[in-house]
Amino acid sequence: METTNMEETDQGIDEFLPEETGQFLRHIPEEVISKVLSGLPIKSLCRFKCVCKSWKSLISDPKFSLITSRGRERAIFWDERTPSFYSLDRDLVLEKLPSPLEKIPDCANQECLFLGSCDGLLLFRVSDTVLLWNPSTRCCRRLFNLNLMAKDYVVEASGLCFDESIREYVVILALFGGRRGDRRIVLSASLSTKIHKRICFPYEICYLANSGISVNGNLHWIIQERKGDPQLIIYFDAKASRFSKLPMPKYNVGDSTHIFGLGVLDGCLSMSRFGNIWNQEHANEILIMREYGVEESWTTLCCLPFKVVGGLGWLGWLPPLFYTKKNKEVLVTNGVHVSVFDLRDKSLRDIHLPKLPNFYQCHMYLESLQKVHPLNPDESMGKEKEKLVICKD
Structure with missing residues (x-):
C-alpha cells in the first residue's frame, strides 16, 4: 500500500517553546484560538500543528476541519x-x-x-x-x-x-x-x-x-x-x-x-x-x-x-x-x-x-485537513486478499 504524504510533521514541540510563550498560549480560551486559526490558509494550519500539543489536537479534530x-x-x-x-x-x-x-x-x-x-x-x-x-x-x-x-x-x-x-x-x-x-x-x-x-x-x-x-x-x-x-x-x-x-x-x-x-x-x-x-x-x-x-x-x-x-x-x-x-x-x-x-x-x-x-x-x-490514513500493516490488502472479492457471475 503506497502512500505519499506532504503534510508537515505533526510532532509536538512544546518543549522548545520559551516558558513565557507556553504560559501565554495556555491562558488563551480554546474558542478564541479556534476562531483565529479557522481563518488561516490550510498550509499554515499544517505547520501550526507543530506549535504545541493542544494546537495539534484542535487542528486535527474533524469538527475543526469541517469549520475551516x-x-x-x-x-x-x-x-x-x-x-x-x-x-x-x-x-x-x-x-x-x-x-x-x-x-x-x-x-x-x-x-x-x-x-x-x-x-x-x-x-x-x-x-x-x-x-x-x-x-x-x-x-x-x-x-x-x-x-x-x-x-x-x-x-x-x-x-x-x-x-x-x-x-x-x-x-x-x-x-x-x-x-x-x-x-x-x-x-x-x-x-x-x-x-x-x-x-x-x-x-x-x-x-x-x-x-x-x-x-x-x-x-x-x-x-x-x-x-x-x-x-x-x-x-x-x-x-x-x-x-x-x-x-x-x-x-x-x-x-x-x-x-x-x-x-x-x-x-x-x-x-x-x-x-x-x-x-x-x-x-x-x-x-x-x-x-x-x-x-x-x-x-x-x-x-x-x-x-x-x-x-x-x-x-x-x-x-x-x-x-x-x-x-x-x-x-x-x-x-x-x-x-x-x-x-x-x-x-x-x-x-x-x-x-x-x-x-x-x-x-x-x-480545502480541508481531512487525513488520508494509510492502512495498518495487519489491515493492508495485497493482491492475494483482493482476489477474494472478485465479483463472479
Whole structure:
C-alpha cells in the first residue's frame, strides 16, 4: 500500500517553546484560538500543528476541519497533455499542484479520471488503480485495483461519501458487464477495513451518470429508467445502505427533462438541465434545492445561454462550481470554456486560463485537513486478499 504524504510533521514541540510563550498560549480560551486559526490558509494550519500539543489536537479534530472548509471551494482541472493538475480558487487564481502520481509506481504519466469527492478528499482512478487524494495536504493513497476486484466489469458510476453509522468514508462503485456483458452490481467499500459488500440496486435503467455528488451525507446520480422517460435523481443513503429517488422540480409546458449534471453550491444540491425549448433565453436552467429533500424548495438560480463551439455545436453548461469572492458571481464550465456568470446583470464572461487546454476534466473540492490514513500493516490488502472479492457471475 503506497502512500505519499506532504503534510508537515505533526510532532509536538512544546518543549522548545520559551516558558513565557507556553504560559501565554495556555491562558488563551480554546474558542478564541479556534476562531483565529479557522481563518488561516490550510498550509499554515499544517505547520501550526507543530506549535504545541493542544494546537495539534484542535487542528486535527474533524469538527475543526469541517469549520475551516467553509468558503474554501476550489476547482481542480486535469490537463492530460502534460499531465498536470491545476487548482482554481474563489479569487480566480490558478495554481499548479504537485502531482501525486509521480510518487506512486505505475501511475506516472497515466490518464486520470475523477470518480467523486467528499470533505476535501478526491477519489480518482488511473488505469485500473483507484486512489484517494487530499490536494490541500498533498497526501495520496492507493486504495485498490479494479481489475482484481471486479474482473470483466467496467465502472459505470462511482462516488465517495461519509457513513455516519461506522464513522468512516466509503467508496460506492456501480459496475456493469460480467461474462455475459449485461449484469449490473453495486459495491460499497470501506476505506479502513477494505471490506466490500454488495448493495441492492432496485432500478432497471438504461442510463446512469458517472460521478456521484455528495450532499447531506448522501450520494446522488442521474438515471433514466427507459429511453424517452424523464431523467431522475437517485441517492444512496450510506447509513441505511439503500437507494431512493429524490423529489424532482416541477416541469412547465415546453420544459425539457434532460439533465446536464449535478453539483454542490454553497452546501446545496444543484442541477443543470435543458431549459424551455420555446424560450432560447432559458435554454440552460440552473436550479438549487434550498432545503434538502423538499420538492418545493427547488429554485431557479439563473438561466444561461448556450455557446456554439466549432465542430461541437451547442454545448450546455454544467452546474456552477462555486460562488466567487464577489458572492454575486458563479463559476461555470461547459467542458470547453471556463466562465463567470454575474447573477445581477446576467452577463457571462470567459476566464482566460492559458495553462489549460481546450478540453479537460474539472471537479469541485474543498480545502480541508481531512487525513488520508494509510492502512495498518495487519489491515493492508495485497493482491492475494483482493482476489477474494472478485465479483463472479
